[in-house]
Amino acid sequence: MLNLRRIHHIAIIASDYEVSKKFYCEVLGLTLLSEVYREARDSWMANLAIDGHYQIELFSFPSPPARVSRPEACGLRHLAFSVENIEQSVAHLMAAGVACEPVRIDEHTGKKFTFFADPDNLPLELYEID
Numbered sequence: 001m002l003n004l005r006r007i008h009h010i011a012i013i014a015s016d017y018e019v020s021k022k023f024y025c026e027v028l029g030l031t032l033l034s035e036v037y038r039e040a041r042d043s044w045m046a047n048l049a050i051d052g053h054y055q056i057e058l059f060s061f062p063s064p065p066a067r068v069s070r071p072e073a074c075g076l077r078h079l080a081f082s083v084e085n086i087e088q089s090v091a092h093l094m095a096a097g098v099a100c101e102p103v104r105i106d107e108h109t110g111k112k113f114t115f116f117a118d119p120d121n122l123p124l125e126l127y128e129i130d
Contacts, residue, residue: 009047010056010079012122017044017060019119024048024058027096028081050081069123078115080125086112089126100126 014020024030030048037044041061048056067073083089090100093116100116112128 009054011059012056012079012118013059013061013064015064015066015120017046017058020058021046023119024056027093027098030056067120067122069121078123078125080113080127082129083126084129086114086126086128090114093126 012020021032025032025048030050031052033047033049033054035044035046043062044058044060046058047054048058050056086103090103093100098116100114103112103114105111106113106127113125115123115125118124
């Protein structure tokens with residue numbers, strides 16, 4: 001048996017590294033743990049944390065191709081973040097100029113959720129937890 005423990009990290013390639021780093025750190029509140037320029041690849045890499053836990057690798061690469069995300073393209077659909085109060089979280093995003101879809105109720109769990117997008121239109125979700 002493989003015996004997986006948890007997801008270690010999620011890698012995101014940004015078209016504009018500085019814009020995306022600002023979005024993930026200043027708007028979403030992730031912490032920049034480390035950052036390195038990889039000269040051989042002409043690429044930046046940042047390690048970002050949520051609540052002290054390393055979660056996201058943010059990369060830049062020269063001229064990355066656009067990724068199809070809508071309508072419902074095959075592959076990774078979205079990245080979801082848990083929050084304690086979805087209304088407060090949506091208000092924070094909207095105050096930062098981030099558009100959010102209307103809050104919906106998960107028909108299976110009864111929990112509130114909404115979708116929004118990062119600077120590269122990567123679909124992101126907020127999911128309310130108890």
